[in-house]
Amino acid sequence: MSNFSLKNMMTRQDVLGFLVLAILLLVIMPLSMDIIRLTQFGKYLSFAFVAVGLVLCWGYGGILSLGQGVFYGLGGYALAMFLKLEASSPENTAIQSTPGIPDFMDWNRITELPWFWEPFNSFTFSVLAILIVPTIFAYFIGFAMFKRRVGGVYFAIITQAISAILTILIIGQQGYTGGVNGITDLRTLLGWNIRSDYASYVFYFVCVALLFVCLFIAQFITKSKLGRILVAMRGQEDRVRFSGYDVANFKIFVFCVGAAFAAVGGAMFTLQEKFMSPSFVGIVPSIEMVIFCAVGGRLSILGAVYGAIVVNVAKTYFGESFPELWLFAMGALFIGVVLAFPDGLAGVYQKYCAPTVDRFLDKAPVFKRYSGDSSYSPSEPAKAS
Amino acid sequence: MNAVAAKATNTDFVLAVEGLTVSFDGFKAVDDLSFYVDEKEIRVIIGPNGAGKTTVLDLICGRTKATSGSVKFRNKELTTLKEHEIVKAGVGRKFQNPSIYEDLTVFENLELCYPRGRNVFGALFFKRDAKVISKVREVAEMINLKDELESQADLLSHGQKQWLEIGMLLIQDPDLLMLDEPVAGMSVTERKQTAELLRRITNDRSVIVIEHDMQFVAEIADHVTVMHQGKILAEGSAEKVKQDPKVIEVYLGH
Numbered sequence: 329m330s331n332f333s334l335k336n337m338m339t340r341q342d343v344l345g346f347l348v349l350a351i352l353l354l355v356i357m358p359l360s361m362d363i364i365r366l367t368q369f370g371k372y373l374s375f376a377f378v379a380v381g382l383v384l385c386w387g388y389g390g391i392l393s394l395g396q397g398v399f400y401g402l403g404g405y406a407l408a409m410f411l412k413l414e415a416s417s418p419e420n421t422a423i424q425s426t427p428g429i430p431d432f433m434d435w436n437r438i439t440e441l442p443w444f445w446e447p448f449n450s451f452t453f454s455v456l457a458i459l460i461v462p463t464i465f466a467y468f469i470g471f472a473m474f475k476r477r478v479g480g481v482y483f484a485i486i487t488q489a490i491s492a493i494l495t496i497l498i499i500g501q502q503g504y505t506g507g508v509n510g511i512t513d514l515r516t517l518l519g520w521n522i523r524s525d526y527a528s529y530v531f532y533f534v535c536v537a538l539l540f541v542c543l544f545i546a547q548f549i550t551k552s553k554l555g556r557i558l559v560a561m562r563g564q565e566d567r568v569r570f571s572g573y574d575v576a577n578f579k580i581f582v583f584c585v586g587a588a589f590a591a592v593g594g595a596m597f598t599l600q601e602k603f604m605s606p607s608f609v610g611i612v613p614s615i616e617m618v619i620f621c622a623v624g625g626r627l628s629i630l631g632a633v634y635g636a637i638v639v640n641v642a643k644t645y646f647g648e649s650f651p652e653l654w655l656f657a658m659g660a661l662f663i664g665v666v667l668a669f670p671d672g673l674a675g676v677y678q679k680y681c682a683p684t685v686d687r688f689l690d691k692a693p694v695f696k697r698y699s700g701d702s703s704y705s706p707s708e709p710a711k712a713s
Numbered sequence: 714m715n716a717v718a719a720k721a722t723n724t725d726f727v728l729a730v731e732g733l734t735v736s737f738d739g740f741k742a743v744d745d746l747s748f749y750v751d752e753k754e755i756r757v758i759i760g761p762n763g764a765g766k767t768t769v770l771d772l773i774c775g776r777t778k779a780t781s782g783s784v785k786f787r788n789k790e791l792t793t794l795k796e797h798e799i800v801k802a803g804v805g806r807k808f809q810n811p812s813i814y815e816d817l818t819v820f821e822n823l824e825l826c827y828p829r830g831r832n833v834f835g836a837l838f839f840k841r842d843a844k845v846i847s848k849v850r851e852v853a854e855m856i857n858l859k860d861e862l863e864s865q866a867d868l869l870s871h872g873q874k875q876w877l878e879i880g881m882l883l884i885q886d887p888d889l890l891m892l893d894e895p896v897a898g899m900s901v902t903e904r905k906q907t908a909e910l911l912r913r914i915t916n917d918r919s920v921i922v923i924e925h926d927m928q929f930v931a932e933i934a935d936h937v938t939v940m941h942q943g944k945i946l947a948e949g950s951a952e953k954v955k956q957d958p959k960v961i962e963v964y965l966g967h
Contacts, residue, residue, distance in 0.1 A: 336841075549837065552836065552837050552838070552839065553824070553825065553830060553836045553837075553839035553841075554833065554836040554837045554839075556814075556817055556821050556824075556825060557825060557836055559814070559816050559817060560814040560816070560817060560825060562816075563814065563815055563816060564812055564813075564814055564815075566776070566812075567808070567812045567813075567814070569795075569796035569797050569800075570774065570776075570796060570797075570800055570805075570806050570808075571800065571825055571826045571881065571885070572797050572800035572801055572826070572828060572831050572885065573797055573831055573836075574795070574797045574831075574832075575797075577832065577833050578833060578836070581833045
């Protein structure tokens with residue numbers, strides 16, 4: 329009986345959930361939308377990365393981070409810095425007083441590329457930085473907080489403060505960061521025009537593929553003993569210590585994983601939207617990310633994806649018509665979900681749809697070999713409504 | 714203090730507590746306490762509420778940090794170690810209220826306490842192999858829960874939860890087992906079964922038990938330590954302690 333077989337990692341409901349999501353994202357969406365809408369949908373998916381990370385941190389580990397925008401931003405900025413340097417070749421920027429540096433630096437009378445921008449000339453470094461910089465940052469935050477046993481509300485407030493600080497830093501250091509406008513006017517990736525429709529399709533599918541990589545990693549974590557330790561910790565943190573585990577290390581680990589997921593999401597945003605700005609780093613976007621996770625269902629990694637999609641679709645349509653009301657609507661949505669559906673969309677699916685689907689699966693020959701183990705898992709897929 | 718303390722230099726004890734003191738804002742919950750537990754001994758600590766019994770266990774297992782004094786387990790100083798390191802050294806602790814992992818099944822509860830894969834990556838790649846499964850089954854059989862392995866732990870009765878927590882300790886295979894009121898809130902039958910269980914599991918390890926039920930104490934104890942106001946009031950066999958006028962006055966007399 330191996331832990332690494334498909335059967336142990338996924339119940340048949342999980343398999344079905346992954347399949348439905350794959351069909352939705354890889355077939356239905358690309359066929360039913362034009363490229364502009366699809367790219368916008370890809371942007372929603374970039375937030376799904378964060379929401380999946382929050383399922384691990386918050387839903388499983390009980391660590392509520394209100395600062396995931398920090399990691400989303402760091403990932404997005406790492407890629408944007410590389411793309412910006414590529415777009416700022418001396419030929420492209422010949423009209424500047426200092427050609428060869430990003431335009432916003434020139435506007436701020438900076439005459440030399442700052443030292444911390446230098447390594448972002450390298451594509452390999454930039455890709456590694458997307459993953460490593462946010463993870464190391466999360467490690468330090470986690471180490472400082474969890475080793476001292478800071479948790480709960482205090483941790484949430486501290487992460488929120490960090491996201492506020494980073495926003496202020498980015499906006500204040502306009503010459504080095506592009507300020508409130510962020511890093512814009514990105515053109516090519518290794519000489520390849522990223523503004524073509526073809527590139528947009530490629531980026532969308534890269535985004536979906538990476539999302540599935542994160543989903544499989546999350547699934548593996550939740551089904552491992554580490555996942556069960558997180559669940560145990562959420563309720564009886566003290567007791568876990570007396571089962572011989574160093575609780576802080578597990579929290580640091582899951583917080584780092586959440587940060588890495590968020591960073592990949594941020595990079596996917598940069599790639600598809602062709603810019604990155606501090607408006608995705610601060611307190612409001614960070615809290616929105618928690619709402620995606622809550623709406624999808626805190627304990628469902630697939631639910632988190634649907635949560636990110638549903639809230640963002642609502643935000644686009646409702647927010648376009650009544651922009652000033654949207655924040656209130658979002659607040660109401662959050663309160664409503666927490667009160668009425670604490671397990672989010674996934675909880676609704678689990679309660680009303682899962683039994684029917686189960687009966688159906690009993691009859692489907694493909695799923696025969698998975699029969700009988702579906703009631704076991706805390707994380708079941710949700711369907712978009 | 715008494716005859717046992719005279720052997721202070723001896724290092725053959727499983728547990729040697731010496732001069733242990735903890736004060737909370739000036740209040741000494743445990744005051745210059747010394748006692749020694751022998752190999753395979755069952756030591757019962759009794760005493761009125763607020764005597765500091767649970768605090769002593771908290772100090773030994775690292776949940777509370779001592780103000781001064783030392784706790785030596787097989788000559789290893791415990792007061793400077795973290796909780797999980799103390800567990801790894803071989804000390805197991807059962808809490809007063811059954812504290813089990815309610816969101817997990819009985820099997821998962823026991824599996825989680827199996828002493829392997831205790832660091833992050835060990836836990837991530839932990840394999841539920843035949844050895845783990847047979848050990849979990851063996852322990853479940855011992856604690857009368859072999860038919861409940863797939864039940865979620867919060868659905869168990871109070872008594873079953875207590876047994877599960879004892880099982881979670883057994884699977885850790887500690888050299889020193891500390892039990893805080895293991896039969897509190899149990900029915901008469903459950904009490905009997907628990908006493909039997911304790912007798913079986915205490916054959917090959919040292920045990921410290923906190924208990925109020927004097928009949929139960931007399932049944933299981935090798936030695937009884939009576940605590941009062943953070944200090945030791947009396948020590949000896951259950952019979953001897955029962956006759957002690959001081960003990961009768963502060964504890965048994967009501």
